Amino acid sequence: MAITLKLNGDTHTVDAEPGTPLLWVIRDKMKLTGTKFGCGIAACGACTVHLDGDPVRSCQTYIEDVGDSEITTIEGLNSAPAQAVQQAWIEVDVVQCGYCQSGQIMSAVGLLTSNATPTVDEINDYMNGNACRCVSYERIRAAIRRASEIMEA
Amino acid sequence: MNLVTSRRSFLQGAAASSAAVLVIGIAPSGLMAATNGADTTMLNPFVKISNDGTVTAIIKHFESGQGPATGLTTLIAEELGISMDAIDYEFAPVNPQLYANTAFGGMTQGTGGSSSMYDSYPQYRLAGAAAREVLLQAASQEWGVPVTQLTIEDGTISGGGNSASLGEFVEAASQLQAPQDPQLKDPSQFKLIGNASVHRKDTPPKVNGTAQYAMDIHHDNQMVVAIKRTPRLGGTVASFDDSGASDINGFIRAAVLPNKAGVAVYADDTWAAFQARDALDVTWDNSAAESRSSDQVFDELMAAVNEAPKYNVSETDQSEVATAIDQANHVVEETFYFPLLAHAPMEPLTCTLEATDDGGVVLYDGCQTPTGPQGAIAQILDLPSEKVQIETMFAGGSFGRRSTSNSDYQSEAAYAFGMTDRSRPVKLVWSREDDITGGFYRPAFAHKVRVGLDANGNIIGWDHRIAGQSIAKGIDVNDAAAPNGIDHASVEGVFPTPYTIPGMFVGLTDIKPATTVSWWRSVGNTHTGYVMESMMDLAAKAAGRDPVAFRLDHLTEDTLEQQRMAAALQMVAEKGNWGNAPEGHAQGIAVHMSFRSYVAEVVEISGDVDNGIKIEKVTCAVDCGLAVNPDVVKAQMQSGIGYGIGHAMRDEITLEDGVVQQSNFSDYEPLRITDIGAIEVHIIPSTEVPTGVGEPGTPPSAPALANAIAVSGPRVTRLPMNKAGVTFA
Numbered sequence: 001m002a003i004t005l006k007l008n009g010d011t012h013t014v015d016a017e018p019g020t021p022l023l024w025v026i027r028d029k030m031k032l033t034g035t036k037f038g039c040g041i042a043a044c045g046a047c048t049v050h051l052d053g054d055p056v057r058s059c060q061t062y063i064e065d066v067g068d069s070e071i072t073t074i075e076g077l078n079s080a081p082a083q084a085v086q087q088a089w090i091e092v093d094v095v096q097c098g099y100c101q102s103g104q105i106m107s108a109v110g111l112l113t114s115n116a117t118p119t120v121d122e123i124n125d126y127m128n129g130n131a132c133r134c135v136s137y138e139r140i141r142a143a144i145r146r147a148s149e150i151m152e153a
Numbered sequence: 154m155n156l157v158t159s160r161r162s163f164l165q166g167a168a169a170s171s172a173a174v175l176v177i178g179i180a181p182s183g184l185m186a187a188t189n190g191a192d193t194t195m196l197n198p199f200v201k202i203s204n205d206g207t208v209t210a211i212i213k214h215f216e217s218g219q220g221p222a223t224g225l226t227t228l229i230a231e232e233l234g235i236s237m238d239a240i241d242y243e244f245a246p247v248n249p250q251l252y253a254n255t256a257f258g259g260m261t262q263g264t265g266g267s268s269s270m271y272d273s274y275p276q277y278r279l280a281g282a283a284a285r286e287v288l289l290q291a292a293s294q295e296w297g298v299p300v301t302q303l304t305i306e307d308g309t310i311s312g313g314g315n316s317a318s319l320g321e322f323v324e325a326a327s328q329l330q331a332p333q334d335p336q337l338k339d340p341s342q343f344k345l346i347g348n349a350s351v352h353r354k355d356t357p358p359k360v361n362g363t364a365q366y367a368m369d370i371h372h373d374n375q376m377v378v379a380i381k382r383t384p385r386l387g388g389t390v391a392s393f394d395d396s397g398a399s400d401i402n403g404f405i406r407a408a409v410l411p412n413k414a415g416v417a418v419y420a421d422d423t424w425a426a427f428q429a430r431d432a433l434d435v436t437w438d439n440s441a442a443e444s445r446s447s448d449q450v451f452d453e454l455m456a457a458v459n460e461a462p463k464y465n466v467s468e469t470d471q472s473e474v475a476t477a478i479d480q481a482n483h484v485v486e487e488t489f490y491f492p493l494l495a496h497a498p499m500e501p502l503t504c505t506l507e508a509t510d511d512g513g514v515v516l517y518d519g520c521q522t523p524t525g526p527q528g529a530i531a532q533i534l535d536l537p538s539e540k541v542q543i544e545t546m547f548a549g550g551s552f553g554r555r556s557t558s559n560s561d562y563q564s565e566a567a568y569a570f571g572m573t574d575r576s577r578p579v580k581l582v583w584s585r586e587d588d589i590t591g592g593f594y595r596p597a598f599a600h601k602v603r604v605g606l607d608a609n610g611n612i613i614g615w616d617h618r619i620a621g622q623s624i625a626k627g628i629d630v631n632d633a634a635a636p637n638g639i640d641h642a643s644v645e646g647v648f649p650t651p652y653t654i655p656g657m658f659v660g661l662t663d664i665k666p667a668t669t670v671s672w673w674r675s676v677g678n679t680h681t682g683y684v685m686e687s688m689m690d691l692a693a694k695a696a697g698r699d700p701v702a703f704r705l706d707h708l709t710e711d712t713l714e715q716q717r718m719a720a721a722l723q724m725v726a727e728k729g730n731w732g733n734a735p736e737g738h739a740q741g742i743a744v745h746m747s748f749r750s751y752v753a754e755v756v757e758i759s760g761d762v763d764n765g766i767k768i769e770k771v772t773c774a775v776d777c778g779l780a781v782n783p784d785v786v787k788a789q790m791q792s793g794i795g796y797g798i799g800h801a802m803r804d805e806i807t808l809e810d811g812v813v814q815q816s817n818f819s820d821y822e823p824l825r826i827t828d829i830g831a832i833e834v835h836i837i838p839s840t841e842v843p844t845g846v847g848e849p850g851t852p853p854s855a856p857a858l859a860n861a862i863a864v865s866g867p868r869v870t871r872l873p874m875n876k877a878g879v880t881f882a
Contacts, residue, residue, distance in 0.1 A: 017402050021424065024422065024423055024424035027423070028371070028377075028422040028423050028424065029422075031371050032362075033362070033365070033366075033368070033369035034361070034362020034363065035362070036366075036368070036499075036500070036549070037368060037423070037501065038499050038500075038501070038585065038818075039585040039817055039818045040427075040584060040585055040586075040817075041585070041817050041818070041819060043817060043818035043819050044499070044585075044818050044823070046499060073362070074361065074362035075361070075362050077361075086360045086361065089356070089360040090352070090356050090357060090360060093352055093353045093356050093784055093788070094356075095218070095353065095356050095359040095360065096218030096220075096550075096788060096789075096792055097216075097217050097218030097498070097499060097500070097547070097548060097549050097551075098218065098355065098358075098359030098364055098547065099366060099498075099499040099500040099547075099549025099550060100499045100549075101359050101360060102362050105360060123826075124826050124827045125827070127826045128825050128826055128827045130826070131499070131818065131823040131824075131825065132499070132823075132826075133497060133498055133550045133552070133796070133823060134218045134550060134792045134796075135791055135792045135794070135795025135796060135799070135824060135829075135832075136788070136791070136792070137795070137825075137826040137829060138791055138831060138832050139788070139791075140826065141826070
């Protein structure tokens with residue numbers, strides 16, 4: 001069935017069956033591959049995107065439930081917190097394999113948008129659903145603190 | 154510095170693949186005779202320079218996060234005399250004759266054994282230095298200025314009042330004979346090697362979503378294949394019914410794999426492939442299938458370590474050792490068990506095969522060991538191996554999973570592609586469930602150790618039995634696959650050990666695996682390091698000695714190996730504030746040598762086993778020779794430590810009636826950000842040859858945690874820890 005999506009500032013119409021996860025519409029229909037498939041059960045966070053600015057796991061978000069919500073993927077990030085996060089991620093060299101990092105960044109932007117100066121405990125609690133098999137956690141904490149500084153400056 | 158590869162005159166050097174590109178490389182020994190000197194296609198370019206001045210390093214090791222894209226590029230940039238911003242990189246094509254890993258014996262192109270930098274350090278420096286010299290020579294001729302007066306700085310050649318971009322001399326340089334023995338920089342002149350502020354080259358595309366992994370391949374008209382695999386090793390497809398999939402939009406067809414190990418489902422996209430696979434009804438022929446459960450495997454391994462071992466690994470007299478221990482003042486005895494573990498890289502396995510115009514194929518893959526899949530695909534598709542090209546993509550982690558003895562997932566893709574008319578690219582996609590249940594695990598192992606100490610607390614006997622599932626011998630336990638029947642990967646870390654241990658016997662018995670098994674980050678050291686470092690703590694306690702002092706007493710020989718191991722231990726004790734844990738905290742320590750590197754770690758915990766243990770801090774000291782990129786070394790230590798600790802805490806793969814019981818990250822839980830505090834890494838300054846960093850951080854991490862827990866809690870000898878009565882906060 002034809003579904004209209006608001007994605008990264010544009011409106012698109014795609015053909016997808018009800019029950020299709022937003023993840024696979026983004027990746028296979030829209031060919032936006034920055035959003036990653038990691039587990040398919042919302043246990044790793046690699047597929048995190050924003051719906052109206054809030055992080056959601058796109059593998060457990062069904063396409064018919066998206067409605068008029070504005071979808072933002074890693075490719076569409078441009079807010080001040082997003083720019084700070086991406087700059088901090090580069091400064092700290094957070095990434096290793098990098099496969100989870102789109103999701104990490106989408107969650108970190110969500111955190112800093114709602115809480116510009118999170119404590120370490122708040123960072124840990126918020127980011128706990130985003131797994132990194134390369135264990136970049138120490139650098140994720142450092143980069144979020146650094147992004148917070150950049151935002152304050 | 155002791156270069157790994159001799160610098161004999163095999164530098165084939167500058168040649169022109171076209172007038173516009175200068176390529177510099179080193180032909181492997183033995184190859185020169187097979188080439189005619191003018192055949193530039195037999196050069197292996199480690200560096201390409203275009204006449205627009207673009208410099209590109211050709212990276213022969215895959216990038217799964219461990220850093221070769223940055224590290225190998227740094228070697229070229231350093232010797233060439235350009236900044237990291239002035240150099241790009243790309244992954245090498247498959248050609249084992251040109252890009253073999255010297256640490257693998259020079260026949261196999263691939264990454265493993267933490268050998269990327271160890272293998273590449275001499276070659277890439279030489280290539281960079283040769284490029285520099287031949288460009289300077291060309292400029293010298295052009296300007297009539299002696300080479301000695303010319304310099305390269307950030308891509309510009311200057312001297313004698315002249316100045317021009319490197320690219321200006323590419324054409325002239327390509328006509329010159331390569332220098333056979335280029336002058337390498339003196340390490341005191343390094344600007345990039347060892348520079349802690351050199352950033353990763355692959356960070357920018359990985360923070361904006363543009364980095365391309367094999368999972369991101371979207372070729373026009375491609376089909377996506379998901380495979381319903383036998384849940385039991387050795388099971389085959391008896392029959393299947395795909396009528397339930399027929400109304401799934403995008404489903405194309407289903408077909409039994411030629412090896413009958415599963416049913417391939419072809420669809421227009423990934424979700425349709427997964428849906429259609431779920432709708433399949435497959436009847437399995439389990440007449441030759443594995444049916445053991447983990448409890449049986451456990452019993453078999455425990456029985457094996459309590460019987461006379463099949464192989465005498467140490468070639469020492471076991472009865473003499475046993476007698477010495479029987480007469481000892483103190484005897485410490487423990488039995489250990491290590492379960493199967495999945496690698497679970499964040500990017501599920503995937504690769505794509507596409508036909509090429511010359512009748513061959515190209516594989517798009519986060520390819521760890523190109524030699525393997527090239528041969529496997531060629532055989533399955535009945536092609537000469539040179540008709541199988543490989544485009545190496547970024548790999549979303551591996552930890553060993555992307556290199557298997559039979560190139561498992563690439564072979565599946567070839568089978569699936571071979572059952573089509575080959576007009577459409579075929580992309581194989583594994584789900585996370587496929588990954589967790591799909592085999593090639595860290596094998597299960599048991600150890601039984603008896604250590605005897607004399608009245609002064611000195612070790613006088615060490616009887617060490619190991620039983621497990623040999624990776625080299627495989628599921629058929631082919632004894633001929635290991636030299637003298639002994640799979641080194643089953644005993645490495647115990648035999649040999651850097652410690653001086655008087656009266657040591659090491660025995661090994663193989664047990665037929667109930668699943669496929671393979672190399673998992675640090676391989677045998679995952680269990681041998683745990684056992685050695687647990688036993689050293691237990692022996693220290695029996696001797697009434699401090700664990701650090703006790704270890705140092707067994708590292709007193711005048712050898713570089715023992716000195717480096719002792720230095721790592723001493724540094725971590727100092728930096729980790731050993732013996733001075735804050736109130737309510739406990740510390741554990743471990744040190745292990747693997748992949749030519751020495752790593753010592755202190756794990757500091759709070760809490761207790763009943764109410765929950767919290768890992769507050771890990772301190773690490775690493776001697777990996779010269780640290781080419783110190784920040785990447787630190788990242789690899791952090792990664793290896795977390796990987797080792799996370800699995801030890803709560804992960805295992807178990808079997809019931811031959812079927813894996815775990816399925817996803819819900820029951821094979823990754824280490825989370827809340828699980829671990831700071832990981833502080835200290836690099837021991839060194840001028841030794843660069844050695845491994847991808848794996849060596851892992852072996853000491855779990856035993857250091859176990860030693861911390863044992864300060865006031867149980868001695869964990871059966872993993873994972875949460876099944877041994879340890880709760881984590």
